[in-house]
Amino acid sequence: MNLTHRISACVFAIALILLSASAAYASIGAAIQAEPVQLTHAVAAGHTYRLSDAYAKNPGSQAARFQIRIQKLSPGSGRDVPASWIHPGREDLVLAPHKAAYVALTLKVPAGAPSGSYLSDVVAVAGPLRQIHGTALAAAAATKLTFDVGGPGFAIPGWVTRTLLALGVVALLAMGIKRGPIRVRLEHAQRR
Amino acid sequence: MIRTVPQTISLSAPPSRTNHVRSPSDGVAARAVARLAAAFAASAALVVAAGAGDAAGATSATFTATVPVAVTSITVSPQSGTFAHCTGGSSTAPALGFPNGTCTMSSVTVSTSGGPASVDASASNAVAGDGGAGWTLCVPGGTTGTASCANTSTALAASGVGKLPGANQFALTDSVASATGYIQSTSACLPGLSGGKTSCAALTTSPVSLTLYGPQSATDGSSQFTFTLTFTAVPAS
Numbered sequence: 017m018n019l020t021h022r023i024s025a026c027v028f029a030i031a032l033i034l035l036s037a038s039a040a041y042a043s044i045g046a047a048i049q050a051e052p053v054q055l056t057h058a059v060a061a062g063h064t065y066r067l068s069d070a071y072a073k074n075p076g077s078q079a080a081r082f083q084i085r086i087q088k089l090s091p092g093s094g095r096d097v098p099a100s101w102i103h104p105g106r107e108d109l110v111l112a113p114h115k116a117a118y119v120a121l122t123l124k125v126p127a128g129a130p131s132g133s134y135l136s137d138v139v140a141v142a143g144p145l146r147q148i149h150g151t152a153l154a155a156a157a158a159t160k161l162t163f164d165v166g167g168p169g170f171a172i173p174g175w176v177t178r179t180l181l182a183l184g185v186v187a188l189l190a191m192g193i194k195r196g197p198i199r200v201r202l203e204h205a206q207r208r
Numbered sequence: 209m210i211r212t213v214p215q216t217i218s219l220s221a222p223p224s225r226t227n228h229v230r231s232p233s234d235g236v237a238a239r240a241v242a243r244l245a246a247a248f249a250a251s252a253a254l255v256v257a258a259g260a261g262d263a264a265g266a267t268s269a270t271f272t273a274t275v276p277v278a279v280t281s282i283t284v285s286p287q288s289g290t291f292a293h294c295t296g297g298s299s300t301a302p303a304l305g306f307p308n309g310t311c312t313m314s315s316v317t318v319s320t321s322g323g324p325a326s327v328d329a330s331a332s333n334a335v336a337g338d339g340g341a342g343w344t345l346c347v348p349g350g351t352t353g354t355a356s357c358a359n360t361s362t363a364l365a366a367s368g369v370g371k372l373p374g375a376n377q378f379a380l381t382d383s384v385a386s387a388t389g390y391i392q393s394t395s396a397c398l399p400g401l402s403g404g405k406t407s408c409a410a411l412t413t414s415p416v417s418l419t420l421y422g423p424q425s426a427t428d429g430s431s432q433f434t435f436t437l438t439f440t441a442v443p444a445s
Contacts, residue, residue, distance in 0.1 A: 047281035050323055050443060075281045075321075089328060089395055089442045091407075116277075139440065149337070149432055150290040153316065155282050156440035157325075 044155050045076030046142035052160035053121065053138050057178075060166055062127035066120070067161075070104075072140040073116035076155065080142035083108045084119050087139050089158045094135025097161060101125060102138075110145065123163065131167045135160065281322045282441035289313045291420045303431075307424040308359065308372045312417065319413035324444040326408035328395040331380050334435040340428030345435075346377040347390040354392040359424045372421055376428075379421040380437070384414050395440055410444050 049071040059065050074080050084104040088096050105120030121138070137158040144152050291304070291311035298305030318327055334343040348370035350356030358374030373379050380391040382398060389399025397408035398416070418437070 042287050043283045043285035044287035045281065045283035046441070047279040047322065050278040050280050071277050071279070073277075073279055073281070075283055076287070078287055087395065089440060137442070141438065141440075143436065144287060147434075148288045149434055150288055151313065152288050152434065152436045153284045153286070154436050154438040155284045156438055157280050157282050158440060158442045159280060160443070 042078045043076045044078060044080055044142055044144065044153060045074060046080070046082070046140050046155040046157040047073040047075045047116075048138065048140040048157040048159045050159060052162055054161070055123070055163040058164040058166040059123065059125050061125050061129040061131075063125055065123045065125070067102075067123050069118040069120050070138050070140070070159070071116060071118055072109075072111070074111035074113055074142060076142065077113050079110060079112045079145055080155075081108055081110050081145055082117075083141045083143070084121075085139045085141055086136055086161065087158075088136045089139065090135065090137050090160050092135050092160075094133045094162065095130065097134045097136035101129075102161070111142075125165060129165050131165045133162070133164050135162050137161055279322045280320070280325050280441050280443045282318065282320045282325070282327065282439060284439050285317045285319075286315070289316065291418070297422070304420070304422045306422065306426065307361070309422045311420045311422070313420075314415070314417045316416045316418060317413065318411065318416050318439050320411055320441045324410040325441040326401055326444060327398050327411045328408070328440040328442055329382060329391050329398050330393060330395040330438050330440070331391045332393070332436045332438075334378055334433040336428040336430040337432035337434065338428065338430040340430055341376055341426075342428070343373075343376050343378045343423055343426070343433060345391075345393050346373050346379050347392055348372075348379075351392050351394075353394040361424070373423045375423055375425045377423050378433075381419045381421075383417040383419075384411075391437070395438070398439075408442070 053067055053070060055065065055067065070084060072082055072084070074082070084106075086097055086099040086102045101124055103122040103124060105122070109117055109119070111117060138161050139156050139158045141154060141156040143154045291313050292302050294301060294304050294309050294311040296305065297307050297309040299309035299311070304311050320327065331345050333345055336342050344355050346355040346357040348357050355377065357371045357377055357379055359372040360374060361372075381388050382391055384398050384401065387399045398411070401409040401411055416439075
């Protein structure tokens with residue numbers, strides 16, 4: 017074996033060692049927005065709503081296949097959100113290390129859905145890109161999903177509620193100024 | 209003669225993944241818009257100054273902002289592993305034996321960041337390498353969604369360790385901070401973090417030791433079985 021072949025063999029061996037070392041310390045990771053996915057106004061049964069997009073990120077050192085799932089993990093009271101009510105814009109996506117993506121979420125409340133507060137979690141699950149022989153370790157991160165379903169016949173849009181509330185506050189303030197203990201006295205100084 | 213050239217400076221923020229917000233009225237989107245607006249205002253003076261210096265007629269400037277999003281994050285290292293150090297039954301060190309051999313994997317590290325978060329764990333059933341009959345995950349006594357381990361040996365049942373996995377069943381335990389518990393099919397708090405039925409302590413980083421309890425017997429003769437173990441970060445409320 018000449019010198020060139022020996023050097024090539026050494027380089028190949030070192031590359032193999034580095035590859036196996038990097039595989040041993042490779043990590044899989046998942047991250048999702050800390051801010052809960054929530055609707056600030058009540059929704060109505062039989063209607064469809066656009067939720068805020070879910071932000072998912074890959075904090076691991078390897079590319080991973082991400083799926084968005086709905087699953088109740090957080091403690092707290094509230095009805096479970098059936099997974100069939102939430103429709104992610106993408107079934108799964110592949111994220112390179114330290115890359116992120118937004119996934120659109122649509123809430124379809126079926127007719128006849130019980131009214132009340134609902135609590136569940138939006139979960140970003142990161143799994144390996146390829147099938148692994150042995151034990152595959154997966155990582156997932158959850159953030160809360162909350163909304164209220166109004167009673168039967170409820171269909172007032174949120175902006176109407178907010179506008180009515182604002183008008184009510186203005187009316188109360190006006191009445192307070194007129195009748196309350198605080199009186200404003202206006203005097204006109206006459207010019208001579 | 210000095211001539212004043214009126215300048216119109218327009219600022220445009222092209223949509224990008226870092227600042228694209230679809231629903232400004234809700235949650236994260238509203239905060240992101242607020243942050244974007246603040247960053248926009250802070251940078252506007254610089255952009256205007258740059259535009260004013262360009263008397264050649266430049267009438268637009270591109271503004272790009274990166275809006276950091278607070279996240280709950282978890283990493284698991286390594287991303288795959290093999291159970292080894294097998295004992296019991298007909299086990300050899302690298303291979304699980306029958307009945308009810310046990311193998312361990314002790315080099316898994318779980319870390320969370322971005323805010324206090326507890327960690328749940330769950331495991332899938334094991335799939336035979338040749339596509340034959342797999343093994344079902346079980347726990348002694350069974351739980352909702354997880355089968356009950358069904359070893360028919362009375363000697364084992366009398367030993368006080370609870371029933372071990374029966375035919376085509378396997379069980380998994382994890383140890384965190386010297387506390388050990390069974391992993392279920394449905395996501396549940398890691399035993400070392402559990403403070404009862406309703407509380408699960410936060411975890412920053414911790415080594416997790418795993419032990420696999422093999423079946424009493426197996427129908428399929430495959431030499432390799434595969435399953436997925438998932439660790440989930442759940443933000444502390």
